[in-house]
Amino acid sequence: MTQTETQTRTQTQALQERRLLDDLPSGLYVGGRWRPAEGGAEFEVQDPATGACLTRVADASPADAMAALDAAVAAARSWAGTPARERSDLLMRAFTLVRERADDFALLMTLEMGKPLAEARGEVAYGSEFLRWFAEEGPRAAGRHLAAPGGDGTITVKRLPVGPCLLVTPWNFPLAMATRKVAPALAAGCTAVLKPAELTPLTTLLLARVLEDAGLPPGVLNVVTTTSGPEVCAPVIGDPRLRKLSFTGSTLVGRALLRQAADGVLRTSMELGGNAPFLVFDDADLEAAVDGAMVAKFRNSGEACTAANRFLVQEGIADAFVERVTERVRGLAVGRGTEPGVRVGPLIDDRAVARLVGLVDDAVRRGARVRCGGAPLPGPGTFFAPTVLTDVAPGSRVLVEEIFGPLLAVSTFADEAEAVRRANDTEFGLVAYAYTRDLDRTARLAEDLDTGMTGINVGAVSNPAAPFGGVKQSGLGREGGAEGLAEYQEVRYVLDAAPLR
Numbered sequence: 001m002t003q004t005e006t007q008t009r010t011q012t013q014a015l016q017e018r019r020l021l022d023d024l025p026s027g028l029y030v031g032g033r034w035r036p037a038e039g040g041a042e043f044e045v046q047d048p049a050t051g052a053c054l055t056r057v058a059d060a061s062p063a064d065a066m067a068a069l070d071a072a073v074a075a076a077r078s079w080a081g082t083p084a085r086e087r088s089d090l091l092m093r094a095f096t097l098v099r100e101r102a103d104d105f106a107l108l109m110t111l112e113m114g115k116p117l118a119e120a121r122g123e124v125a126y127g128s129e130f131l132r133w134f135a136e137e138g139p140r141a142a143g144r145h146l147a148a149p150g151g152d153g154t155i156t157v158k159r160l161p162v163g164p165c166l167l168v169t170p171w172n173f174p175l176a177m178a179t180r181k182v183a184p185a186l187a188a189g190c191t192a193v194l195k196p197a198e199l200t201p202l203t204t205l206l207l208a209r210v211l212e213d214a215g216l217p218p219g220v221l222n223v224v225t226t227t228s229g230p231e232v233c234a235p236v237i238g239d240p241r242l243r244k245l246s247f248t249g250s251t252l253v254g255r256a257l258l259r260q261a262a263d264g265v266l267r268t269s270m271e272l273g274g275n276a277p278f279l280v281f282d283d284a285d286l287e288a289a290v291d292g293a294m295v296a297k298f299r300n301s302g303e304a305c306t307a308a309n310r311f312l313v314q315e316g317i318a319d320a321f322v323e324r325v326t327e328r329v330r331g332l333a334v335g336r337g338t339e340p341g342v343r344v345g346p347l348i349d350d351r352a353v354a355r356l357v358g359l360v361d362d363a364v365r366r367g368a369r370v371r372c373g374g375a376p377l378p379g380p381g382t383f384f385a386p387t388v389l390t391d392v393a394p395g396s397r398v399l400v401e402e403i404f405g406p407l408l409a410v411s412t413f414a415d416e417a418e419a420v421r422r423a424n425d426t427e428f429g430l431v432a433y434a435y436t437r438d439l440d441r442t443a444r445l446a447e448d449l450d451t452g453m454t455g456i457n458v459g460a461v462s463n464p465a466a467p468f469g470g471v472k473q474s475g476l477g478r479e480g481g482a483e484g485l486a487e488y489q490e491v492r493y494v495l496d497a498a499p500l501r
Contacts (some may be wrong), residue, residue, distance in 0.1 A: 173304070
C-alpha cells in the first residue's frame with residue numbers, strides 16, 4: 001500500500017469513527033427517554049490504543065439510579081403480562097437490528113475496549129445470538145400440571161418473572177455480557193436497570209438504542225452509566241422492590257455484592273473470576289493443542305475470565321509444545337485494533353499493564369524463563385508484548401492469580417493424577433481445557449476437574465445454548481441455555497383440591 005493510499009485509508013477510518021461516535025446517544029436511558037445525569041455530570045471514555053478521548057457520556061448519581069429503578073418497577077406488571085410471543089418477537093427484531101449494524105457495534109467495541117476488529121465482529125455474532133436464543137427459549141418456558149400422588153388434588157407448578165433486576169456488566173465483552181443478561185431477563189418478563197462498566201459504556205448505549213428501535217416499551221430496560229458504580233448501585237440493591245442482581249466481574253467485587261444482596265434476600269447470579277488450567281497430554285494432537293492454546297490464551301488479548309491461565313503440559317510433549325507455541329506467539333501482530341492484521345490489541349488501562357509487569361517479574365525471580373515478550377511496548381496506548389514463560393515455579397503469582405493479558409505460562413506434569421491435582425489446586429472453578437486422544441481419559445476428566453465447564457480438544461467453550469458458569473469462587477448461577485432463562489424466573493406452586501380430570 002502506497003503512502004497516499006495509507007493516508008486515504010486513515011482519513012476514511014477517522015471519518016467513520018467520528019460519524020459513529022457523533023450519532024451515539026450519550027445520556028442515561030430511563031423510562032424510555034434519553035436524558036442527562038443529575039446536574040449534567042459527564043465523564044470521558046478513552047481509546048486504550050491511543051489514550052485519546054472518544055466522547056463524553058452521562059455520569060449518573062444514586063438519585064439517577066433510583067429513577068431508573070422507579071421506571072423498571074412501574075413497567076414491571078405490564079411487561080410481565082405481555083404475551084411471551086410478543087416479548088420473543090421484540091428480541092428477534094433486536095437480533096436482526098444488531099446484525100444489520102454489526103459493523104457499527106464491532107468498531108465501537110474496538111474503539112472503547114481495544115480488541116482487534118476481527119474479534120469484535122466475532123463478538124457481535126456471538127452476542128447477538130443471545131437475543132435469538134432467548135427469543136426462541138422464552139415461549140417454551142413451561143411449568144407442570146399433575147395429579148397429587150395421594151389423589152387428593154391437582155398440583156400446578158408455574159414459572160413467573162422474578163421481578164425488577166439490576167444487571168452489572170464488565171468491560172471486556174461489552175456487547176455479549178449485556179445481551180447475555182438482558183435477553184433472558186426480557187424473555188422471562190422481567191424489567192431491568194443495566195449498569196455497564198465505566199471503561200466501556202458506549203456499546204451498551206448503542207444496544208439500548210437498538211432495543212428502542214425494536215419497539216421496547218418505556219421502563220422495561222433502563223441504562224445507567226457512571227464512574228461511581230458502588231455508590232450508585234448500593235441504594236438500588238438496598239431497595240426492597242429489586243428482586244434480582246446479576247453481576248459479571250471479579251470475585252472480590254462479587255463477594256461484596258453478595259453481602260449487600262443478603263439483606264434483601266435477592267436472587268443472585270454471579271459470574272466471577274477464573275484460573276483456567278489448559279492440560280496437554282502426551283497423546284494429544286500437537287498441532288490442535290497449539291491452535292487451541294492460541295485461541296484459549298490470546299482471544300480478546302487474554303482479557304477474558306475463560307482465558308487459559310495455567311498451561312500444564314505433560315513432560316513427553318512439553319519441549320515440542322513450547323517450541324511451536326512460542327513461534328506462533330512471536331508472530332502475533334500487536335497494534336490498534338482497527339489496523340489490518342492486528343491480533344493483539346492494547347490492554348484496557350495502565351493498571352493492567354503494571355499488573356502484568358508484576359506477574360512476569362515475580363515469575364522470573366522464582367526461576368521462570370522468558371521465551372518471548374515479557375515487557376510493555378512503547379506508547380501511546382497500553383500495549384504489552386505477547387509473552388511465553390516456561391519453567392514456572394509452583395507458588396508463582398502467575399499460577400495463582402487471574403492473568404487477564406497476553407501472557408502464556410507453561411509448567412510440566414508427569415501423569416494424569418498430578419495434572420488433575422494441580423488443575424484443581426485453586427479457589428476458582430470456571431473452566432478447564434484438556435487435549436488428549438484417550439476417550440477413557442476424557443470421561444474421567446469430565447468428572448474429576450472441579451470446574452463448571454470443560455473443553456475437550458477445543459480452545460473455546462462459550463455458546464448461547466449452553467449453561468455458562470462456574471463452581472467454587474467462580475460464581476453462582478448460569479447464563480445461557482434453558483438454565484439462563486430459569487435464573488430470571490421463580491417457581492410458584494398451587495394445590496387445587498379438585499382432582500385432575
